[in-house]
Amino acid sequence: MGADPIFLSDDPSAQRFDAHCRRVAAWTVELARARQLNTDEIKSLERAALLHHNLLAVLQGDAREHFLSDLGVHEVETEPAPGGRHEILEIANALDEHFEWEPFSDHSENDVNPAAAAALDCLRCAGEADLQSALRRLPVFPVAAQKALALLTRDDWNAYDLRVVASADQVLASEMIRAANSWAFAPLQPIMTLPHAITYIGADHASKILLAASLKPLFASPKLGEIWNHALEASEAAQCIAKLSGRVHPEQAFLAGLVHDIGRLAMALLPPEFQRRSARLLEKGCELMLVERALCGSSHAELGAAALRQWGFPDTLIDAVRFHHEPDLSDSALASVLYLAERCTNPWEDLPSIVRRTAAMNRLGLQHEALSSVDRSSKLDGLRYSR
Ligand SMILES: [Fe+2]
Ligand SMILES: [Fe+2]
Structure with missing residues (x-):
């Protein structure tokens, strides 16, 4: 940033x-x-x-x-x-x-x-070969996240299923307990066990925590921690905008928010000269999308879509991530949700554009005042990386 x-x-x-x-x-x-x-x-x-x-x-x-x-x-x-x-x-x-x-x-x-x-x-200091190499060197998609996604895309999951998936991974179980104890849920007595955590926060919140906690290890480095913290905020903003619009499933928006900037993982694997130049340009106030396009001719939106394709995500999510900075170029309502969530949580990623904002608002049937009611408080603070 x-x-x-x-x-x-x-x-x-x-x-x-x-x-x-x-x-x-x-x-x-x-x-x-x-x-x-x-x-x-x-x-x-x-x-x-x-x-x-x-x-x-x-x-x-x-x-x-x-x-x-x-x-x-x-x-x-x-x-x-x-x-x-x-x-x-x-x-x-x-x-x-x-x-x-x-x-x-x-x-x-x-x-x-x-x-x-x-x-x-x-x-330009990175080319197509560097981009392909970065995509090949991305980490394997976490097994726990695969299981969480497989469960939560079913219509008939319940609290017991959440417990089974979470308890199979010790790190995931402890993340869920920690998140349940965070200020957002404020228990009177500390929560010590997974069943207690799920019962206390409710199955809906627990499912989001399970999904987020299972994706968190992808961002486990000091440099990527900031991106993860932004993803948590964006996922909640996206869910809120989806609810306001009524044209996108809120749970789908939440997941899309978590992975919307996943292409930045690949950007972090580009050659050292790219990293040095981009750090200097960002430090001087250039927006991320401009820096990426100037230095490598691509963007984290394009690389994110390629990464999700590589990991077997559905086309709806791939398209939304690909166009989350250019919603005017896509028919995807989910891309519009992500664009507005991005503007609410990290407007410094790209130049402001009335054209794009209007296209996104129209696609979602929202009035301009609607965004002022987007809830920016996070219930997922327990999953943040500390700065
Ligand atoms: Fe972005
Ligand atoms: Fe973002």
Whole structure:
């Protein structure tokens, strides 16, 4: 997840403008590094990129001071970018404008303008072979999760079946007991056994905990723990949106929420240069989807769909994950649920898009105010990885 941007204004259009300048600066730095410019040249270009719309000309007083200190700029550079280096700034700007206009384009390869294409060529550090290799090296889908899914996709499961599946795996059983003892369920006396945990929290909640706990080991590394914690929040938001809409089964939305960003597991297996570049770009406030597409020509949505196909998931879930950042390109109502859940829980993964948001709301028959009632409190906090 990237750093939260600090905005100068509450005005959304000013915020978008500010975010654009910061992203152009981030692309510029990476392009300059790829072309092996020296540190002073890179810093000078970064400053020129940050100020390339001459935002300072319209800022006065505290806002101007805040802007400069936030950027770490003390002496305002008024001269243009260093001689011969203008092209880097121009192609960085073209790349960002390409991404900003992408929701409005017809998605054909030809609509990438030559300057943006030059930036993409220079930034690309992982190709199709790396993506396929990452997918091959994904962990085996957990046996406990296979059993949980096989059970919960039946119509006739009951509390005893949950107990049988959970008790076959010691880690799963202890996760369920721990989740039942978490603040969300707040028992007066500690819960010590699996039957007591299931009885206390009820079969419906227990089934969700079983599913989540069985998938949690896939994210068992410090780097992936944050992604898992977001998946827990997204799964509950997705379930809530599905209930509001009435057009998607809430349990299906919950499962989709848990696996919606599973492609990031594969992204974490791409080569070290990809990891270094993406960490720097995210740190500077570039959105995840833009970084992925710039550096490897794919996204965690595409890789997630490929991973789920590899693990034998049904097409409805695969399609929803594939289009969870582009619901306007799919007929899947579940993709729209995931898009809105993503916007509610981690809007920094992608640029905001009124086109996509409206398409998702229309597909689900929701009014714009509906999202304000999405419950963001989590009953699954006991399953989070600690930071
Ligand atoms: Fe995502
Ligand atoms: Fe996400």
